[in-house]
Amino acid sequence: MSNDVPDQKKPKLIVVVAFDRGEDGDLFTAYGPTDQQSEDRAIRTAKALASNHVGVIAWSRDADPALGDYGLPTVLFTNGELPDME
Secondary structure (H helix, E strand, O other), X not given: OOOXXXXXXXXXXEEEEEEEEOOOOOEEEEEEEEEOXXXXXXXXXXXXXXXXXXXXXXXXXXXXXXOXXXXXXXXXXXXXXXXXXX
């Protein structure tokens, strides 16, 4: 008999953000950040946005907002120019 409970798996935060360049030359968020259902979907969404925006990033990380517990981000897809993100 196993003690594993299905929701023991850490929830993931999976996000896509697209950027455009403003008249001042600075990058700004043109799309998102939007939560995605899966990493595959995030990559597909980011690829679809890539042709219409200066830059796109899809990333994920383990997240438990109730505990304020966030893992390190993992980049799933990038294209073009992105602002410095820390």
